[in-house]
Amino acid sequence: MTANLVLLGPPGAGKGTQAEILRERLGLEHLSTGDILRAEMKAGSELGKKAKEYVEKGELVPDEVIIGMIREKLLALPKEKGFLLDGFPRTVAQAEALDELLKEIGRELTAVIYLKVSWEVVRMRLTGRLICRNCGAIYHRVNKPPKNDMRCDICGGELYQREDDKEEVIKQRFEVYNQQTAPLVDFYRQKGILFEVNSEVSAEETFKQIENILNSL
Ligand code: AP5
Numbered sequence: 001m002t003a004n005l006v007l008l009g010p011p012g013a014g015k016g017t018q019a020e021i022l023r024e025r026l027g028l029e030h031l032s033t034g035d036i037l038r039a040e041m042k043a044g045s046e047l048g049k050k051a052k053e054y055v056e057k058g059e060l061v062p063d064e065v066i067i068g069m070i071r072e073k074l075l076a077l078p079k080e081k082g083f084l085l086d087g088f089p090r091t092v093a094q095a096e097a098l099d100e101l102l103k104e105i106g107r108e109l110t111a112v113i114y115l116k117v118s119w120e121v122v123r124m125r126l127t128g129r130l131i132c133r134n135c136g137a138i139y140h141r142v143n144k145p146p147k148n149d150m151r152c153d154i155c156g157g158e159l160y161q162r163e164d165d166k167e168e169v170i171k172q173r174f175e176v177y178n179q180q181t182a183p184l185v186d187f188y189r190q191k192g193i194l195f196e197v198n199s200e201v202s203a204e205e206t207f208k209q210i211e212n213i214l215n216s217l
Helices: 015-026 033-043 046-055 063-075 092-105 119-127 167-181 183-190 203-216
Strands: 005-008 029-032 083-086 111-116 129-132 138-140 194-198
Touching: 005 015, 005 183, 015 029, 015 083, 015 111, 015 138, 015 203, 029 033, 029 063, 033 046, 033 063, 033 083, 046 063, 063 092, 092 183, 111 183, 111 203, 119 129, 119 167, 167 183, 183 194, 194 203
Parallel strands: 005 083, 005 111, 029 083, 111 194
Antiparallel strands: 129 138
């Protein structure tokens, strides 16, 4: 199935988890601004150094930096495949820039999937999240524990906790989401392409809801 999707939702809603399932089962190209920024931070690039100041405090990286970065990636996407945007757009300015970029490359969004979760679930998910340093696979100490302590089931890489998954930073990220990203729910609802999903159920049940939406389009 070819579709061009945005995954929208607060930190810890399960965007990365669903993106991985959608990439694997539907063959969509996955673009995550958070992953791109973390790779730049790890490489110590100029962009990475600039991003670090914001990411570690739970603030958004300035729009002009993100828009320039995602533009390059969108232009490089293979035309024959659908794509999946995870963590972008995150402000109304980014959403407007995305509209322009898509016009430029002659593509349009099929649907915006809004993953709904409460603060309590966000807090529980992010304080328990573990990520593979090598392949980026996502685990959870309770919900999806690795078979071997602190090692990735897939590649054996070391698992770590993200710097911005400390409780005080999680709170800040959730507030920033409510102030700056939540308005996108109405922005896309008005365009008639917003679909809500209950993301407090298991990852598989969440995926089933997304699959049903895509089948109904
Ligand atoms: P980013 O990396 O995009 O983080 P985020 O949006 O805060 O989202 P997360 O990655 O924390 O959560 P997720 O929804 O992907 O959840 P996951 O699937 O991992 O951004 C990080 C930072 O980069 C931002 O704060 C900002 O500074 C900057 N940035 C990025 N994009 C930007 C932009 N466009 N503009 C400006 N700045 C930008 O799941 C979480 C945990 O829950 C995991 O442990 C998982 O195993 C578990 N889990 C997931 N689903 C389920 C389920 N259904 N049931 C049980 N457990 C589950």
